[in-house]
């Protein structure tokens with residue numbers, strides 16, 4: 001393995017500053033998408049953005065305190081409101097677009113999406 | 127059961143009750159206003175015992191280090207014993223110097239602080255009457271002006287605004303406490319476009335911030351949107367027009383929901399903002415006033431490209447829950 005491949009995507013795309021830039025773009029996409037925006041109606045935008053940032057940090061392999069159990073607990077109420085695969089796919093699509101817009105190379109985007117995919121069962125409480 | 131000791135007497139708290147509610151229920155007078163951890167009127171000092179983290183959110187480090195906390199957001203854990211004292215030593219004595227109507231329902235209150243009161247243009251303070259009644263108001267003045275100026279909306283049945291409008295006289299003694307709030311101009315990036323928007327007395331902090339930015343030599347375009355229901359609700363129009371004449375990069379846009387004219391736009395504030403500033407990417411923005419308006423504007427501006435870190439919003443919380451139900455939803459404490 002080359003050294004670059006050992007480093008997390010998080011480090012390779014620039015760590016925290018890159019996440020800060022990505023969260024605005026990503027959260028804006030999520031909020032503008034009628035299919036999923038109602039899951040993000042919390043009026044406290046700062047807190048929502050912080051959660052989005054934690055999510056991005058996790059899927060890029062950065063320092064994250066999320067565990068599978070937290071993911072389940074954190075989404076249970078949304079699953080009760082009808083959160084399903086279609087919504088998960090929509091969020092994953094915005095994630096892909098966000099990283100592409102920010103110029104993240106395709107192989108890294110693919111790795112991030114693989115990590116995101118591995119969280120599907122926990123997010124949808126299956 | 128948690129207990130609170132105040133002036134050598136112990137008061138039991140009901141399960142989940144805040145220190146503020148518990149003390150008020152048992153007849154102790156504690157200044158308070160928003161009861162939501164925002165106005166800091168209910169500041170108290172913990173003399174002994176532990177205070178939950180939530181009761182210190184938003185307080186300056188220097189206050190936290192001295193044991194201060196907010197009584198309205200302080201819900202001690204079961205069995206906790208807490209000894210508290212009031213925040214009298216943080217209050218600055220002040221005198222009312224003038225009371226002038228700016229419009230049919232906005233009163234300009236000018237105060238002179240009898241001790242140094244440091245703040246940044248756009249922050250707010252708690253005004254405390256002799257009997258402890260407290261309300262928070264945004265400052266419309268600039269620190270170097272040596273006068274504290276508040277724009278007080280007259281609320282039907284409002285205790286503080288009613289007192290100020292009918293009984294208070296220049297020379298009356300009050301106290302001010304604070305300041306608080308994160309809506310202020312920070313020098314730097316002088317070429318960045320600025321966008322300020324607010325309705326009603328939400329203009330007060332914006333008036334301070336605009337003049338602060340101009341005074342600091344801000345060179346980028348500055349947009350100020352002031353909304354009201356009708357033209358009678360707009361105030362300081364002449365002063366703002368004059369300011370715009372002196373500073374060509376400052377644009378003042380008054381707007382009303384009904385009764386527009388050649389000089390005053392008619393329509394919803396967000397529509398007007400979108401027409402004048404269609405792509406606010408890279409702007410810095412301040413939003414003040416009615417919470418619903420502030421929240422919806424914030425979301426719209428974010429979606430149209432403003433970065434969350436450049437969006438500063440202070441909504442005016444109702445002074446207390448009971449006022450919220452009796453007055454119109456737009457009633458604000460500031």
Ligand code: FES
Nearest residue numbers: 159160161166198
């Ligand atoms: S902060 Fe406690 S009453 Fe406003």
